[in-house]
Amino acid sequence: xxxxxxxxxxxxxxxxxxxxxxxxxxxxxxxSAITMxxxxxxxxxxxxxxxxxxxxxxxxxxxxxxxIMMAIVxxxxxxxxxxxxxxxxxxxxxxxxxxxxxxxxxxxxxxSGGVIRGLLVATIVTTVSMFFTRLHIHxxxxxxxxxxxxxxxxxLAGFINAVYANSFDDISIIPTFVLTPLIYLGGVFxxxxxxxxxxxxxxxxxxLVYVVNAFRYGVLGVADVSVAFAFAMLGGFTVAAFAYxxxxxxxxxxxxx
Amino acid sequence: xxxxxxxxxxxxxxENLEKSYxxxxxxxxxxxxxxxxxxxxxxxxxxxxxxxTTIGIICSLVSKSAGKVAVHGVDIDADFPAAKKFIxxxxxxxxxxxxxxxxxxxxxxxxxxxLPRALASERAxxxxxxxxxxxxxxxxxxxxxxxxxxxLMIARALVHDxxxxxxxxxxxxVDIEMRxxxxxxxxxxxxxxxTIILTTHxxxxxxxxxxxxxxxxxxxxxxNTSIKDLLRRLQREVFIVDSADPLPEQLTIESxxxxxADERTLEIEVEKGQHLNDVFTAxxxxxxxxxxxxxxxxxxxxxxxxxxETDA
Numbered sequence: 001x002x003x004x005x006x007x008x009x010x011x012x013x014x015x016x017x018x019x020x021x022x023x024x025x026x027x028x029x030x031x032s033a034i035t036m037x038x039x040x041x042x043x044x045x046x047x048x049x050x051x052x053x054x055x056x057x058x059x060x061x062x063x064x065x066x067x068i069m070m071a072i073v074x075x076x077x078x079x080x081x082x083x084x085x086x087x088x089x090x091x092x093x094x095x096x097x098x099x100x101x102x103x104x105x106x107x108x109x110x111x112s113g114g115v116i117r118g119l120l121v122a123t124i125v126t127t128v129s130m131f132f133t134r135l136h137i138h139x140x141x142x143x144x145x146x147x148x149x150x151x152x153x154x155x156l157a158g159f160i161n162a163v164y165a166n167s168f169d170d171i172s173i174i175p176t177f178v179l180t181p182l183i184y185l186g187g188v189f190x191x192x193x194x195x196x197x198x199x200x201x202x203x204x205x206x207x208l209v210y211v212v213n214a215f216r217y218g219v220l221g222v223a224d225v226s227v228a229f230a231f232a233m234l235g236g237f238t239v240a241a242f243a244y245x246x247x248x249x250x251x252x253x254x255x256x257x
Numbered sequence: 258x259x260x261x262x263x264x265x266x267x268x269x270x271x272e273n274l275e276k277s278y279x280x281x282x283x284x285x286x287x288x289x290x291x292x293x294x295x296x297x298x299x300x301x302x303x304x305x306x307x308x309x310t311t312i313g314i315i316c317s318l319v320s321k322s323a324g325k326v327a328v329h330g331v332d333i334d335a336d337f338p339a340a341k342k343f344i345x346x347x348x349x350x351x352x353x354x355x356x357x358x359x360x361x362x363x364x365x366x367x368x369x370x371x372l373p374r375a376l377a378s379e380r381a382x383x384x385x386x387x388x389x390x391x392x393x394x395x396x397x398x399x400x401x402x403x404x405x406x407x408x409l410m411i412a413r414a415l416v417h418d419x420x421x422x423x424x425x426x427x428x429x430x431v432d433i434e435m436r437x438x439x440x441x442x443x444x445x446x447x448x449x450x451x452t453i454i455l456t457t458h459x460x461x462x463x464x465x466x467x468x469x470x471x472x473x474x475x476x477x478x479x480x481n482t483s484i485k486d487l488l489r490r491l492q493r494e495v496f497i498v499d500s501a502d503p504l505p506e507q508l509t510i511e512s513x514x515x516x517x518a519d520e521r522t523l524e525i526e527v528e529k530g531q532h533l534n535d536v537f538t539a540x541x542x543x544x545x546x547x548x549x550x551x552x553x554x555x556x557x558x559x560x561x562x563x564x565x566e567t568d569a
Contacts, residue, residue: 001338005371012368016361091352095413098316098346099369100338257278257310257319 001100009101010109017113021079028079029121032071036125039067040132043189055191055222060133065216066188069150071125073183073211074175076118076151080110080158081171088162093255103249107159107242114155115148122147135219142218142227149234150211156241163248163255182208192224200224210234266330268294268343268421268452269315274324276310276476284310286476287324292454292469294329294420297447299463299484300456302473308456309349311473312425316346329420342370345419347410349426355399359390362398363413370417377416384412388442404435411442422446423454428462440466464488494552496536498523501546510539 001009021028040060048059055062087093096106129135137143165171186208192200203209210230217223223230249255269292276285285307292298302308313319315326317337326333328340353362360381367377385391388408393401401409407427414422424443428436436459443466447453457463463470464484472480480487500521508517513536515525523545527536533550540547 001371008371008373009369012365016365087354090354091350092354094318094348094352095366096369097318098341098344099366100341100371101369102338252320256317257313 001102005100006102006105009099010105010112013096013101013106013109014112014116017079017083017110018116020083021113021117028075028117029124032075032121033124033128036067036071037128039063040129044132055193055220057220057222058133061220062191062216063189064129064133064135065219066186066212068122068125068129069146069212069215070183070188071121072118072147072151073154073208074179075121076114077154077158077161077175077179079117080114080155081162081165081175083113084110084159084162085165085168085171088165088255089168097255103246107156107245107249110159111152111155111245114158115151118151118155119147122151137219138221139218143215144218145231146211146215146218146234149231149238150215153211153234153238153241156238156245159245160241160248163245163253166254182206187212187224207233207237266294267291267327268296268329269454270325270327271311271315272325274311274314274326275322276307276314276319277322284476285314285322285324288473288476288478290471290478290481292421292452294452295447295450296452296469297443297467298452298454299467299470300454300473301460301463301470302456306473307476308473309425312346312348312423312454312456315423316344317341342417343420345414345417345422347407347414347422347424347427349429351398351406351410353398353406353409353413356397358395358397359385359401359409360394362409363416366413367416372417380416380418381412384415388412389438404431407431408439411439415446419451421452421454425456426458427455428457428459436462493526493528496525496527496533496550496552498525498536498540498545498547499549501548505544508543508545510543510545513539 043063044060048063051059053059084093087096126135161171161174185203186206187203192203192209195203204225210225210233213223213225214227214230214234217227217230247253269290271291272289273287274285274289275283275287277283288307288311300308300311310319314321315328315333317333326340328343331340331343333340357365363381363385364374364377367380368374372380381394382391385394388411390401390405390408390412393405398406398409407430411424411427414424427443428439431439440462443453443455453466455463455467467484469483470480470487471478497518500523503520504517504523508515510525512531513525513527515523518524525536525540527533536550537547
């Protein structure tokens, strides 16, 4: 395939992915808006007003970046895991496997779909948050880089999960038992300074801590960890996830007999 | 020997192809075959013989353990994407997203082959019309009948104009009228130069459509020749004779073995070397007033069973 043909193949996969999540928007776009509104009302307005400041900001200002990141992580992940596993389950993935579309184009197509859903949900959640607080952007570049890298990383993670999954249970186990606890313990609702030093140290093994803090730095200008280190971790994990996804596609693991 | 057709580079060349699964099962034991460009080729074999494995390797859904496959001279190990462009595949199982619209299923497939959107739409319309699905273009795949789903997979396989079309049991579960329509469509396609490889359980289908045939059993090719040659080797044929009057109680037909099917019908065996004229003469002498005579389907089926029994 020449570059033009590869671009057409990429656009075809991406268009298909976007149409899929737009078609079922009550399942893909609406829940995040409702859930985050509830978080803003309960944790931000009701409970948050009694907590006072955290990290030098009102509790509402403090949690908003973490909640936006939480929406990006879950949506990027779930878009790719459900779409690619669905294609595997109904065998329509064979349409791609028999075609001359290179594996990296297939991967980029699915992952870009996840990234776009993540960014769209981030926009929705950010808009909702503006009804509850004023958002100041400390560093626009850090915000954009953080959002794109995070959605890319978790879209790739969703792809890996989908490749290994054999049933619909398998695509909900990781989000429920791994992703959600890591998000909740990743400093979305609290600063690591509140933890005893041992648990603060343990928390730094959680990759979500770097995701949340990199974004929080971009918005508020404060973070519990070094922003440079957080981006290095994010970048490293993304490269590793991409390389592993390519390995899975090239070797045909769980896709070819 | 298979009947040759014009062209020097085979549409498909398979050399010593082997496939062993992780559990140790050897699905293919070094098969070799060649399909000439423009051929209509049948790949037959009982369930589990290795037909679908062979097709899976050709179109990259199954990884081979050893051997070589070349499509129109392009080795799949050297340049699989280039080889894939030559191939259109219609699998045995429905493998499209049932929630997508018919038109989208076909145009998306064109996109995966790098066809621009306008050309993809044009081709989708052409093949959906030819296969009688144009009226269903805005319907989701799950709303189609079984026969329509099969035709949709044919339209999808053709949208990039492949030189080699591989169909894995395309008429399974399709009613007779629709099957005949599909045959006509495939014959037209073949007449226009598309090489077709067909696996089928309907041996009548192979006999009606194909020029050459390979029979696989237990992962090995047990026969690879022309259909004509295969049929020529039949030792005997069974003809069904309908009589105008009830058959005589005491019936003797000189030189022929026969069986009464009912009171007006006979099944008569004609050995290689015997002639139909002799049949009519013997029947006349026996007092049978012949109304019609036809050969019993399916001659190829008998040969197929014989070959498999020999191989076993």
